[in-house]
Amino acid sequence: MQIGRFLLKDTPSSLFSDKIFDICWHFNQSLDIINTPEEAIEIACLNLQAGQKAKSAMADQVAIKYLEFARACLPIDHWQREYDLSLEIYKEMIETLFLTGHFEQVEKRAEVLLQETVTILDKIKIFEILIQLYMVKNQMGKALDTALQVLDMLGVSLDPYPPEEFSVEKLSTLGKMTAPHHLAAMRILNFAISPSYTVAPELYPRLVFTMVRLSAEYGNSAFLHLAIRILPYSSVVYSGI
Template identity: 30%
Template sequence: MAYESALSYFTAGMDSLPGDSWQNQYDLALSLHIEGAEAAYMSTDFKRAESLTRVVLKKARTVLDMIRVYEIIIQTCYAQNMFKEAIDAASKILKQLGIYLPKKTGKIPIMLGMLRTGFVLHRKNTDDLYNLPQMTDPLKLAAMRILMSVTISLYKSIRNVFPSIAFKMVILSVKYGNSYLSPFAYTLYGLILGSFGKIGPGYRYDRFALDLFHKFNSEKVDTKIYSIFSGLIKRWRHHLKESLDPLLEACQTGLETGDLLNAASIVRLYCHNLFFIGTDLKTLEKETAKYGEILMKLKQESPLRNVILIRQTASNLTGASEERTILIGESFNEETMLPDLIESNDKDAIIGLYFLKAMLC
């Protein structure tokens, strides 16, 4: 309700603008349209958000004036499973900032990126990185924001390009200084190192990322960092059960600060971890039903798919489904959902679907 009320106020403000406001009251017109677009996104009125962002992109005078708009576009696309559109939007604005996402996918570009990043970090310990000067270049800061925004869309659909985000953000931080976004960069970098078997170095970079986060103490990246650390990294050294409470805390922070995208992602991780620690199936069904309703209200379709997939798996395991290995029931229908997953290129959900089916065999 709060965001819907905010949208109505911003709409009233825009309606009151004179016809020449973009010429003579540019800052006011820009602010009202951007804030209105964000309020529309937060209240899940995606059509209204799209309409307002189109106006800003048409009227904006500088590339920096378009950054927040592109963040909203990326988030709105992700919420609707439009991963390609989110990535295309990010690529378009990043080109204007002198940053290019790789066109080729595969292990070779990833290994080259790791080598390049390792070279930049060569002979720099975490104390050196912690004490780097603060990033002040507005264009580099803008690039960092867009790179962070598009991360989850790449992770969901083009995972071989996803590591390039970490490499680019780390290199920007080393070359141009730290910002409140740098902890997110090092968290991703640690995750990638760990995924290549370098658990020790990966975990050290993630602990460093938390230290750097506390230095800046920005709520803008709080949910993002803890979703990755608690949901994906902490398990390297601790029991998966220890991730549950931190994930719920990070989710609450995301909801309070308006980071709906990452709050929704955390809900998915929380339900995923509940499943893999062997939670009682009836409890698991109840929890996934509760959090599925939250995701439906937020209109976050991609994590919702993962959560209802887990719920249906729990239902199958209790014997509620006639066919144990076929995920068709009250929560999920693989025959109708799989084509949608393929069409939206939601590889994360597709992998999850077949992994869970294999477990049911």
């Protein structure tokens, strides 16, 4: 613990990222002798940083260990006292567990996080991971149902008809989509396309029409290009329904 405190205090900011694993290692050997709640939160933040660094280096199993240490440092009432930090730790943990194939743990942790999170935007990342998880497990109906549930929570209804006027040329006139709610809706619509094609083909064109409509109203995003590419096919599918 003393060595960890020394390294934390004396490591120059330019070397901090390189030393984060060493600093955390010394702290993590003696978590039972943490002096104050403030120090526990500080160590939780350090382990979160270490976990994120390991994850970015594709060392996912190492990342899980640091994130577990980060979670262990949180107080019992951490959702009330340290909401933002708790949210970040849990989101990183769930995503890393998904990447390493710990699907049962993903669902358990996601259930906790969805109960504790306050806003729909705080829940979005977890829903995105769950939709991908269901797709990996070939539970396409469950993936689509989850996506539709989230769209409803975002206040987005599916367009029943193709856009009357929209061209590729219009892309250049669109501003950039910036509103978090609209970007979240575009991501969920994008995730919903694949399972809809399998289990509810009648919804497939409506998802694409909705992506185009949101883009026309609120701006361009990376997902619009996909919608434009498959819009002609979606219109053909729509005409055959």
